[in-house]
Amino acid sequence: MRPKIISSFLQSALGRCSNWKGHVGSLACSVGRVGTTGHPLRHCHTINGDPPRILITGGLGQLGTGLAKLLRSKYGVENVILSDIVKPSKEVVSQGPYVFANILDFKCLQEIVVTYRIDWLIHFSALLSAIGEQNVPLAIRVNIEGLHNIMELSKQYNLRVFVPSTIGAFGPTSPRNPTPNLTIQRPRTIYGVSKVHGELLGEYYNHRFGLDFRCLRFPGVISSDTQPGGGTTDYAVQIFHDAIQGRHFECYLRPNSRLPMMYIDDCLRALWEMLVAPEEQLRCRTYNVTAMSFCPEEIVTAVRNHFPNLQVSYRPDSRQDIADTWPEVFDDSEARNDWGWHHSYDLEAMCNIMFDNLRRQHNMT
């Protein structure tokens, strides 16, 4: 058993190098033991013997700083460049390289890729669902025109590029429980439309130009030290902050609005595993990933296990209309089968780690 897997892995790694005619260096992956999922264990990758140099756009959103930390632990602090258009905190710049990057300015992006010798690009810049509906022209510029720059840049410099998509890429005509990886996608938000466009454009560049495009459709992401910005699933983060501070929690969704969700550590690990998965494991370039599905009344019950006196009321607003068009349960079986994805945190485990983190942040330990 063992010799076959090692040889195919080696073959694939070497094979891939030979494909990248334009690629100056050789892409080497160190072979490791086969993991529990039977998929070759992912080890740190090198390009030309050096760690990949990675640029993250939209770095000061919900996922950027956490991902930079994870990738720096694998590839070295100096090889992961965080970027955005806003001034970073002292803490952010103390953690590693940070640059200004306006994704609407192609020249600015070219300069960064050349100056920092970037190999991989992770593109987080985007207006999320709720805030996008409040400013459609800006959402089109950032989410669509910005993406066009990223695609052309990645093609020009032969970058491996990761662009996140979302449960929001599905609409009311998609099966909602479960929502398969490949099905009808007619979203009703500009955010969703821009993300379907991103999936299709990335797959087109992969098919037409061999661009190493990779995409994951994330559910709502729950994090303790970074705030989500303008999404429809944000309530599931807000409830933790209200509980720990003894505040009344008002939910803008109905108690039974079920949505797929994931704890941030699972989200970042899924992203990294998809980023380094051997290409021959990728039977497609866009995958659903998830960990759990819950509705407001279920997370209220789970939070009350920690804070029994949490006061809750429900006042649905326009975000309810968005949630009503989204998947209730996400089918991520293809990601699990193809590259061994599996989540670690269910609702209870997520509540435990969220409150551990928040108690530490509020010096309540």
Ligand code: VAH
């Ligand atoms: C939003 N949090 O609500 C984002 C996400 C899965 C949802 O895309 O818009």
